[in-house]
Amino acid sequence: MRRLLFVLWSSLRLPHFLGPLLALTILPSFAAGLGVSPTLLEFSPAEVAKGLTLRNTGTATLRAQVRVFAWEQRDGKDVLEPSTALLASPPFLTIVPGASQMVRVIQRGGAAPDAANGERSFRILVDELPASAREDVRANTPSGAQPGLTFLLRFSIPAFIASGVNASDAELHWRLQNTETGLQLVTDNTGNSRAQISDMQLMSRDGEVLYEHKGLAGYVLSGNVRRWSFGLPSSAAAATEIRMQVNGQPTRYPLAPADVTD
Missing domain, CATH: 2.60.40.3970 (Immunoglobulin-like)
Structure with missing residues (x-):
């Protein structure tokens, strides 16, 4: 049965790509049901990895990809850029109905900010892929690489690496x-x-x-x-x-x- 899935995520300015990303996206899906938890990842400077759980609550097998982008703000707007400071493993998943699978989000050496600097910010994009998507769909761009590809569902998960020494609240x-x-x-x-x-x-x-x-x-x-x-x-x-x-x-x-x- 066709249903509407509502996904909340930040409006992002994506350089070099056409089409605005909406703060509230309403997308169709047919039987598949991707769930992601938690909805926020916070790393201490010395923490090696966190887990992100993907669940299939639907009745059909689904495929998903997980990508990590550095998250910055320029001219008062959100911007995503490719980053290898955090790595998602595995980046591609196939999940049968009723099952779940964990993705490890790994902090690479040197990813933590210097003590004098603020925390580092990232967005982890989790996309449910259509069955017709090729295995090489993954790309270092928020919009993906395969021409004409339409993601069934997208989650944008904020992730942060704390600055450690001299950490303070927002001012x-x-x-x-x-x-x-x-x-x-x-x-x-x-x-x-x-x-x-x-x-x-x-x-x-x-x-x-x-x-x-x-x-x-x-x-x-x-x-x-x-x-x-x-x-x-x-x-x-x-x-x-x-x-x-x-x-x-x-x-x-x-x-x-x-x-x-x-």
């Missing part, structure tokens, strides 16, 4: 900014750990909610800048405080006013 500094395309919300993360942002509220001086974004808004990686537009109304320019969940904890920050046009 966020928020401001509003006027641009030619409208009002933007901007934050700098000067800490050496990422921040997962959700449930944002822009507050006026007297406590009025001027704008609200419910649910996951994305990550701000260590040492990086992130920008959001959201179609912010002009009234949001009067906000003086921002409230949100940061890594699952309720947090509030002062919000610098918009006084610069880029």
